[in-house]
Amino acid sequence: MEYCSSGSLLSVLESPENAFGLPEDEFLVVLRCVVAGMNHLRENGIVHRDIKPGNIMRLVGEEGQSIYKLTDFGAARELDDDEKFVSVYGTEEYLHPDMYERAVLRKPQQKAFGVTVDLWSIGVTLYHAATGSLPFIPFGGPRRNKEIMYRITTEKPAGAIAGAQRRENGPLEWSYTLPITCQLSLGLQSQLVPILANILEVEQAKCWGFDQFFAETSDILQRVVIHVFSLSQAVLHHVYIHAHNTIAIFQEAVHKQTSVAPRHQEYLFEGHLCVLEPSISAQHIAHTTASSPLTLFSTAIPKGLAFRDPALDVPKFVPKVDxxxxxxxxxxxxxxxxxxxxxxxxxxxxxxxxxxxxxxxxxxxxxxxxxxxxxxxxxxxxxxxxxxxxxxxxxxxxxxxxxxxxxxxxxxxxxxxxxxxxxxxxxxxxxxxxxxxxxxxxxxxxxxxxxxxxxxxxxxxxxxxxxxxxxxxxxxxxxxxxxxxxxxxxxxxxxxxxxxxxxxxxxxxxxxxxxxxxxxxxxxxxxxxxxxxxxxxxxxxxxxxxxxxxxxxxxxxxxxxxxxxxxxxxxxxxxxxxxxxxxxxxxxxxxxxxxxxxxxxxxxxxxxxxxxxxxxxxxxxxxxxxxxxxx
CATH class of the missing domain: 1.20.1270.420 (Substrate Binding Domain Of Dnak; Chain:A; Domain 2)
Structure with missing residues (x-):
């Protein structure tokens, strides 16, 4: 394959600029490339078994865009959708809990594993790319507290996408949304979170298969984003819809994010009134950007951007030289x-x-x-x-x-x-x-x-x-x-x-x-x-x-x-x-x-x-x- 001169996805995430996850545009590039790579593997009956940011290499295209490649097929093998395997490979933070139990905790068990174990690894990888941190974190870290790590992954409630133990011997806390420090818009998060929740499922009977995973991720990647600035609320929204959707569907999507009913939605674009007929295609909406969005009017009370003070995430130096x-x-x-x-x-x-x-x-x-x-x-x-x-x-x-x-x-x-x-x-x-x-x-x-x-x-x-x-x-x-x-x-x-x-x-x-x-x-x-x-x-x-x-x-x-x-x-x-x-x-x-x-x-x-x-x-x-x- 071609030489990837820009390191791996892990090196990108290790950069201080991405300490809280990738920007939205870059995350979508990662999602597109990973989905395309996994689709190619499944078409050829291959299970990777070691998907993680360190095995996703980055190169820069001719137009300066990022391109990510799945690499390191040392643990890969041919496996059809209905076949199982019993050998264990992978990196422990990204391992399916059943594989983790045998490979890391060394507990004897006779479980066989299917191709969906790759989906668990993809879920952890996507969460890591979106937030800059792993989804399951016991007190002291995954490598120091392996038993709690296993508990978090196996006791996770349905719908939860992350779990953490904040203090030693403390309770497990579950998250059903991405953290507020994440750089992804609420519009993209609403599309992504259900996917993470359904591929980060321990029970294989409840976990999605690859067909549904490809269908749902392709649905996201085929959508276009319309930037809407709610003037009354003073918040910028990213509304993801399909180009063939009607204005009525777009207005309902705006309603979900802003709580402004369609009948009360009125828009300006670049100083001009926009009359949006509900029955026509959303393709008639002008091309928007974050700096040039549609301006939405309503009678809501300004609430502004919600964010976490970065000062709360600043660690302290130890007095001695270490x-x-x-x-x-x-x-x-x-x-x-x-x-x-x-x-x-x-x-x-x-x-x-x-x-x-x-x-x-x-x-x-x-x-x-x-x-x-x-x-x-x-x-x-x-x-x-x-x-x-x-x-x-x-x-x-x-x-x-x-x-x-x-x-x-x-x-x-x-x-x-x-x-x-x-x-x-x-x-x-x-x-x-x-x-x-x-x-x-x-x-x-x-x-x-x-x-x-x-x-x-x-x-x-x-x-x-x-x-x-x-x-x-x-x-x-x-x-x-x-x-x-x-x-x-x-x-x-x-x-x-x-x-x-x-x-x-x-x-x-x-x-x-x-x-x-x-x-x-x-x-x-x-x-x-x-x-x-x-x-x-x-x-x-x-x-x-x-x-x-x-x-x-x-x-x-x-x-x-x-x-x-x-x-x-x-x-x-x-x-x-x-x-x-x-x-x-x-x-x-x-x-x-x-x-x-x-x-x-x-x-x-x-x-x-x-x-x-x-x-x-x-x-x-x-x-x-x-x-x-x-x-």
Whole structure:
């Protein structure tokens, strides 16, 4: 086979950067390669019998990607699915409990083993790759407490994927999920944990076979990931679905991770509203990344990222010079330092996503303000131009007939509607000013996030710590140190401890505290946004109702004016044949003047009706535009 120049999976996991497991992308590469390798072995009827990270070699492909290869077939043999073997091989931490009992505990037993023993080893290997540690750990370690190691693996409850004994002669504690320090997203964990639970089964009757293992792992590997940032919760989610799934299935997957029901899910992507039709394929969702996710809106309370303080995982140096112990301690401290760096980046990215998402919401609300204000002002302009003419005063001087009284009441109602529209316009203007002020705050906050230098400070400490760690790594291979070298070693220990303390201080004070403060501020801003959106909805409804009512009032007024105009024409025709009426005690408009006025008023009302009809068409179109997201 080709030369694998990058060591083994074990050497990758032994690196301090991966003290808490592989990054998600690298873990998926391991899973894909191991599944492909095991599938090839089973197609050829081979059982490996010694699967472990040390027997999985790594090489780098032409495009810089990792490729992992199953190696070391010294213990392999041909074995069909229904065949058994009795010989024992393997590495004890990765051995099936039945094999462990005979090979490690030296207990006589006549059990025969099948091909599924490889599945147990794969389960332990995958857990190790995902978390950086073994799943079954007795007090003192697997090599020092073999009886408890066997107890943990054989007494493990169904569904548990890990077990540990925290203190000597203490109780066994079981885990049904991956630890919080794991770098895998909750979306991937939800897919992986059931697989681990079913291949880490002692009883072969309950353990999956290879066919089901290949089916379930292939299902994971065929899925695509959609990155979703819950703006209200301030958490980034990885949603794994099949490309052929519908939007409805995607929304249900989001619901499982966020508890936001599909009917309450509204999305933005790169500042634009995304209307997701449940029946269409999820392939229509835009390509997302961790830095460019879909932004999900809901009314949930911000909770932020849950994480374990790396300071809790920092070991202490022993006072005396012990080269091996000092190396192990430095490795553990450096691993916690890399975990702090990773968390610092995640927290900073979370602040950026919060501020960017709020900025987009501000833009959507401002656009809603502009559209509603345009409709309100247009309606108000037409109403004011019609009601502000001298024709309104002419109606007052007309004869006291019932139709004119109704017309005057209708015109009074139009004036009232104009006043309401005026107040709505003023209200929207004030909302725009409030949103502009909040947008300016967001700009300042984003500038502060971009100017943050905590990542650089942590990285600087890590670089110096890494240099000392490499010196310790070389020193541990030596039988001892001279006096001067020993003094330098002691000084390095002091400097290493000082750097670690400084790193954790920066993480706590510059990263965690700022992140927690940003969550509090974010929660207040989200409440303002939610209230503003509800307020705009009410104002928009008022504007729409005013336009609808104004159209109805205008139609009634036009009908009355047409009837009056028709009546005046008839009265004029009759008056030409009759004798002239007696002189009125008070001056009154002539039929000719009244007729002309009615005709002008009718034409004005028709123009107003046309304008109001246009406004209603605009409102209908706005109602078809997706509403601003619930926040």
């Amino acid at each position: 080269l091996q112990a000092d190396y192990n301690t430095a490795k553990g401290v450096l691993g916690a330092g890399y975990q702090a760096l990773r968390l610092a980046r995640v927290l900073l990215d979370g602040q950026e996503l919060m501020l960017r998402g709020l900025h987009w919401v501000m833009e959507v609300l401002q656009a809603t303000c502009r559209r509603t204000l345009e409709v309100a002002r247009t309606s108000l302009l037409y109403l004011s131009s019609s009601l502000g003419t001298e024709r309104s005063s002419s109606v007052a001087g007309m004869p006291e007939i019932q139709e004119l009284k109704v017309a005057a009441e209708l015109r009074s109602r139009l004036r009232t509607l104009a006043e309401v529209l005026s107040r709505c316009s003023q209200n929207i203007t004030e909302t725009q000013e409030s949103l502009s002020s909040l947008s300016q705050e967001l700009v300042k906050s984003r500038d502060q996030v971009h100017e943050d230098r905590s990542i650089q400070q942590i990285q600087c400490c890590l670089d110096k710590m890494n240099f000392i760690y490499k010196q310790f790594k070389k020193s541990r291979m030596r039988p001892g140190l001279g006096y001067n070298e020993e003094q330098i070693h002691k000084l390095d220990k002091m400097n290493f401890s000082h750097l670690a303390k400084r790193l954790l201080q920066v993480f706590q004070e510059e990263c965690v505290q700022k992140y927690q403060a940003s969550l509090v501020t974010h929660g207040k801003r989200m409440r303002v946004v939610h209230e503003t959106r509800n307020h705009l909805r009410l104002v928009g409804c008022s504007v729409a109702a005013c336009n609808t009512e104004a159209q109805g009032v205008q139609e009634s007024l036009s009908k009355i004016l047409e009837e009056l105009s028709h009546q005046l024409l008839q009265d004029r025709a009759k008056g030409a044949q009759a004798s002239p009426p007696p002189i009125a005690p008070y001056p009154s408009p002539t039929p000719k003047d009244l007729l002309l006025h009615m005709q002008e008023l009718c034409e004005g009302m028709k123009l107003l009706a046309s304008d109001l009809l246009d406004n209603n068409r605009i409102i209908e179109r706005l109602n078809r535009v997706p509403a601003a997201p619930d926040v």
